[in-house]
Amino acid sequence: MRLLVTGGAGFIGSHFVRTLLDGGYEGHEQSRVTVLDKLTYAGNRDNLPASHPRLEFVRGDICDAELLRGLLPGHDAVVHFAAESHVDRSVDSAAEFVATNVGGTQTLLDACLATGVGRIVHVSTDEVYGSIAEGAWTEEWPLLPNSPYAASKAASDLIARAYWRTHGLNVSITRCSNNYGPYQHPEKLIPLFTTNLLEGRTVPLYGDGRNVREWLHVDDHCRAIALVLAGGRPGEIYNIGGGNEQTNRHITERLLELTGADASMVRRVADRKGHDLRYALDETKIREELGYAPRIPFEQGLAGTVAWYRDNPGWWKAVKHGTEESRPQHTEGNAS
Ligand code: NAD
Numbered sequence: 244m245r246l247l248v249t250g251g252a253g254f255i256g257s258h259f260v261r262t263l264l265d266g267g268y269e270g271h272e273q274s275r276v277t278v279l280d281k282l283t284y285a286g287n288r289d290n291l292p293a294s295h296p297r298l299e300f301v302r303g304d305i306c307d308a309e310l311l312r313g314l315l316p317g318h319d320a321v322v323h324f325a326a327e328s329h330v331d332r333s334v335d336s337a338a339e340f341v342a343t344n345v346g347g348t349q350t351l352l353d354a355c356l357a358t359g360v361g362r363i364v365h366v367s368t369d370e371v372y373g374s375i376a377e378g379a380w381t382e383e384w385p386l387l388p389n390s391p392y393a394a395s396k397a398a399s400d401l402i403a404r405a406y407w408r409t410h411g412l413n414v415s416i417t418r419c420s421n422n423y424g425p426y427q428h429p430e431k432l433i434p435l436f437t438t439n440l441l442e443g444r445t446v447p448l449y450g451d452g453r454n455v456r457e458w459l460h461v462d463d464h465c466r467a468i469a470l471v472l473a474g475g476r477p478g479e480i481y482n483i484g485g486g487n488e489q490t491n492r493h494i495t496e497r498l499l500e501l502t503g504a505d506a507s508m509v510r511r512v513a514d515r516k517g518h519d520l521r522y523a524l525d526e527t528k529i530r531e532e533l534g535y536a537p538r539i540p541f542e543q544g545l546a547g548t549v550a551w552y553r554d555n556p557g558w559w560k561a562v563k564h565g566t567e568e569s570r571p572q573h574t575e576g577n578a579s
Contacts, residue, residue, distance in 0.1 A: 244270075244271065244273075244274040244275075244319045244320065245274065245275045245276075245277070245317060245318045245319050245320075246263075246271075246274055246275070246276050246277070246318065246319065246320050246321070246322060247276075247277045247279060247314065247315060247318040247320070247321045247322075247360075248260055248276055248277070248278050248279070248321075248322045248324065249278075249279050249280070249305050249321065249322070249323045249324055249325035249351065250279075250280055250286070250323070250324035250325030250326060251276070251278030251279070251280055251291065251300075251324065252278060252280035252282060252286035252287055252288055252290050252291060252300075253280070253285050253286050253287075253290070253324060253325070253328070253428075254285075254290075254422070254424075254426055254427040254428060254431075254461065255324055255366070255422055255461055255464060255465065256278070256280070256322075256324035256325070257287075257290035257291055257426055258424065258425075258426065258461045258462065258465050259322065259324070259465040259468060259469070260276055260278060260291060260298070261290075261291065261292070262462070262465055262466075263276060263469070264276065264292065264295055264297055264298060267466075267469075268466070268469040269473075270473060271469070273297075274297065275297045275298075275299070276297060276298050276299070277298075277299045277300075277301060277314065277318065278291060278298065278299070278300050278301065279301050279303050279305065279311075279314065279325070280300070280301075280302065280303075280325065281302065281303065281304045281305070281325070282302055283327070284428075285327075285328060285329070285428050287426075287562060288300070289558065289561075290426050301314060304347070305323075305325045305343065305347035305348070305350060305351045306342060306343065306346055306347045306350050307350070308350050308353065308354060311350065311351060311354035311358075312354050312357060312358060315354055315355065315358040315360055316358050316359075318358075318360055319360070319361055319362065320360065320361065320362035320363065320364075320472060321351070321355060321360055321362070321363045321364070322363075322364045322366065322468060322472060323348065323351060323363060323364065323365050323366055324366045325343065325347060326343060326344045326347075326366075326395075326396065326399075327339050327340045327343045327344060327392070327395070328392070329392070329428075329430055329431070330370075330390045330392045330393070330515070331430075331515065332392075333390055333391035333392035333395070334390060334391065334515065334516055334517070337391035337395070340391050340392055340395040341391075341395050341398075343395075344392075344395035344396055344398070344399050345395050345398045345399055345402065348365065348399035348402055348403065349399075349402050352402065352403060352406045352412060352414070355412060355414075356406070356410055356412055361413055362413050362414075362472065363403075363412065363413065363414040363415075364414070364415050364416075364417060364468055364471050364472050364475065365399065365400065365403040365414055365415070365416045365417070366417050366419070366468060367396050367399065367400050367416055367417060367418045367419075368393065368396050368418055368419060369418050369419065369420045369421075369457070369482065369484070369522050369524050370388060370389075370390065370392065370393035370396065370519070370522065371386050371388050371393055371396050371397035371400055371418060372384050372385075372386060372387065372388075372418075372522070373386075373387035373388060373389050373393075373519065374389060374519035374520050374521055374522065375521055375522065375523055376520065376521060377521075378523070379484075379523040379524055379525040380482065380523065380524055380525060381482070381525045381527070381528070382418070382479075382480040382481070382482055382528060386400070386401075389517045389519055390517055390519075400416050400418075400480070403416050404416065404478060404480070407477055407478035408478060411477075412477075413477045414477065414478070415471050415472075415475035415476065415477065415478070415479050415480075415481065416479070416480045416481070417467065417468055417471055417475075417480075417481050417482075417483050418480060418481070418482050418483065418524070419459060419464045419467070419482075419483040419484070419524075420456065420457035420458065420459050420483070420484045420486050420522060420523075420524050421456040421457060421458050421459065421486070421522070422458075422459055422460070422461045422464050423458055423459075423460060423461065423544065423545065423548055424460050424461035424462060424544065424548055424551075425461075425548060425551040425552075425555070426558070427461070428562060429559050429562060429563040432491065432494065433494065433498070433545070433548060434548075434552060434559065436494075436495060436498045437498055437501075437502065437548070437549050437552045438552055438559050438563055439508075440498060440499065440502040440504045440508060441502055441552060441553060441556070444508075445508050445509065445510040446495065446498075446508060446509055446510065447510050447511075447512040448491060448492070448495055448509050448510065448511055448512065449491065449512060449513075449514050449515050449518060450511070450513070450514030450515075450518065451492070451511075452490060452491045452492030452495060452511075453490050453491070453492060453520075454490065454491050454518060454519070454520055454521070455488055455489065455490050455520065455521040455522070455523075456488070456489065456491070456521075456522055457484055457486045457487065457488050457489075457522055457523055457524060458486045458487050458488075458489055458494075458541055458545075459483070459484065459485065459486030459487075459537060460486070460537070460539035460541075460544040462538075462539060463483075463485075463486070463537040463538060463539055464483055466535070466538075467481070467483040467529060467533075467535045468483075470529070470533040470534070470535050471529070471533065474532070474533050475532075475533065476532075481526075481528060481529040481532075481533070482524040482525060482526045482528065482529065483524070483526060483529060483535070484523070484524030484525070484526040485524075485526050485530075485535075485536065485537040486537060486541065487540075487541035488523060489541070494545075495509055497542075497545060498545075498549065501545065501546060501549040502549060502553075
């Protein structure tokens with residue numbers, strides 16, 4: 244099989260590509276991968292093998308219809324990760340989010356239609372559902388996104404579903420909870436806090452820290468995407484959860500422990516505008532239909548992630564200090 248992976252130089256897309264090339268997904272031992280990535284501030288060529296016989300890297304924009312129509316022929320499937328992904332940045336300025344997440348997805352799907360790509364997985368987020376005080380969202384829940392990021396992802400989900408319904412495009416949509424793991428950009432909560440603490444700097448905790456997120460290791464997310472790619476039904480949405488519900492305060496306490504720091508390193512900052520209180524997914528459908536179950540216990544995954552950042556300062560120092568000026572001041576990075 245020949246796959247095109249958009250956003251494959253980002254956090255989650257690169258994990259998917261590295262795992263696939265390492266033989267981690269059944270049936271893909273011989274698959275060839277083309278990564279299409281614009282290499283925005285969030286994309287990093289170093290997240291992928293410098294050279295691999297089954298990997299081709301193309302720097303380009305999913306909004307570029309001509310590029311896509313030239314590139315897609317010969318590909319059997321597309322896994323679509325490319326997006327502007329940081330909530331805080333979307334609060335500062337939403338234009339790029341609408342252009343890439345909505346316009347880029349539509350351009351990509353049009354190109355898939357025009358070139359006859361047989362299978363697409365559109366990677367989305369639980370943030371499209373809004374905030375839930377108790378219980379958990381099923382895939383039928385109404386979309387009530389609260390941030391411009393989440394709204395742009397919700398719009399892209401609806402475009403994807405409409406292309407299935409209108410044109411019969413074979414696209415499935417995944418909605419995952421907060422991811423963590425190695426190679427995540429240090430603007431997001433866990434790597435930001437971890438790298439600040441490793442550098443002896445304070446960490447900015449939003450509000451009272453009681454916001455609840457469900458945390459899933461990136462490896463579990465990517466395995467679920469591989470299952471959806473192989474067996475997901477056209478036009479269907481699959482929640483990917485089953486991680487661990489934690490308050491931001493608890494995450495902060497665990498990161499203090501894992502880095503040997505104390506509570507004096509926590510700096511309370513004004514809450515994010517429109518900050519969702521709680522996210523929780525019901526992932527019964529993907530469990531029952533595709534046999535998905537997360538494998539990495541949160542405490543183990545978190546310790547492994549902190550160890551990875553401790554062991555790879557070269558990677559994050561280049562990323563973090565290269566983008567310091569352009570990052571929002573009080574960045575938390577709930578999820579995406
Ligand atoms: P990321 O920001 O780390 O990576 C995004 C990648 O997309 C980068 O490599 C970037 O260069 C590329 N990109 C951006 N605009 C592009 C464009 N116009 N054309 C081509 N490439 C472009 O994001 P991530 O955390 O890896 O998230 C990947 C996907 O998963 C996103 O669609 C996101 O909404 C979704 N998601 C993320 C999380 C999370 O916790 N991080 C959770 C659920 C869903």
